[in-house]
Amino acid sequence: QKEVEQNSGPLSVPEGAIASLNCTYSDRGSQSFFWYRQYSGKSPELIMFIYSNGDKEDGRFTAQLNKASQYVSLLIRDSQPSDSATYLCAVIIGDDKIIFGKGTRLHILP
Amino acid sequence: EAGVTQSPTHLIKTRGQQATLRCSPISGHTSVYWYQQALGLGLQFLLWYDEGEERNRGNFPPRFSGRQFPNYSSELNVNALELEDSALYLCASSWAQYFGPGTRLLVL
Numbered sequence: 103q104k105e106v107e108q109n110s111g112p113l114s115v116p117e118g119a120i121a122s123l124n125c126t127y128s129d130r131g132s133q134s135f136f137w138y139r140q141y142s143g144k145s146p147e148l149i150m151f152i153y154s155n156g157d158k159e160d161g162r163f164t165a166q167l168n169k170a171s172q173y174v175s176l177l178i179r180d181s182q183p184s185d186s187a188t189y190l191c192a193v194i195i196g197d198d199k200i201i202f203g204k205g206t207r208l209h210i211l212p
Numbered sequence: 213e214a215g216v217t218q219s220p221t222h223l224i225k226t227r228g229q230q231a232t233l234r235c236s237p238i239s240g241h242t243s244v245y246w247y248q249q250a251l252g253l254g255l256q257f258l259l260w261y262d263e264g265e266e267r268n269r270g271n272f273p274p275r276f277s278g279r280q281f282p283n284y285s286s287e288l289n290v291n292a293l294e295l296e297d298s299a300l301y302l303c304a305s306s307w308a309q310y311f312g313p314g315t316r317l318l319v320l
Contacts, residue, residue: 136308144313144314145300145302145311145312145313145314146255146302146311147311148308148309148310190254190255192255192308198260198267198268199257200257200307200308201257202254202255202256203254204252204253204254205254
């Protein structure tokens with residue numbers, strides 16, 4: 103059973119456009135959700151954290167959570183070439199379990 | 213403030229050998245979390261140490277073990293290395309908020 107699913111991509115988006123990344127999860131008890139950016143050969147960098155239904159905005163990033171439909175998404179506005187990376191979704195289940203998706207590769211086209 | 217540090221950056225071993233990886237959390241943080249990121253498998257939780265004790269472990273065999281020292285730094289030991297242990301090993305403070313740069317282990 104795949105607990106956290108992401109489209110592996112690559113997702114190609116023109117520079118300046120909105121990149122939309124999606125993540126679905128299977129455990130309805132999931133409470134908190136993370137989005138990470140990982141450049142090739144580097145470690146993941148936490149960019150967003152969300153636990154309430156709805157939207158959370160931070161600069162060009164917006165996380166959207168819909169617990170009823172069991173998905174969390176990340177929108178990147180005004181996409182820049184430096185946004186080209188793999189984006190990981192992670193879900194916290196209970197108090198002590200964190201499950202990561204395999205990530206979506208995003209490529210911003212100059 | 214120094215971030216999470218890990219050593220070595222790269223490690224090459226042969227099958228059957230043992231590997232030791234090291235991590236120091238952010239100053240003032242008492243927990244260390246170890247993760248494995250193997251090609252095609254994604255990031256997987258390995259071990260959690262807090263205050264010198266193992267608090268939780270992921271779905272890995274017992275040959276993956278570790279310890280945490282009084283200064284909160286930690287070692288991850290992988291015994292009887294197998295080819296599929298080749299991966300990026302990441303250490304984090306605060307569960308999954310601050311990751312170190314990782315150790316890339318290659319088993320030949």
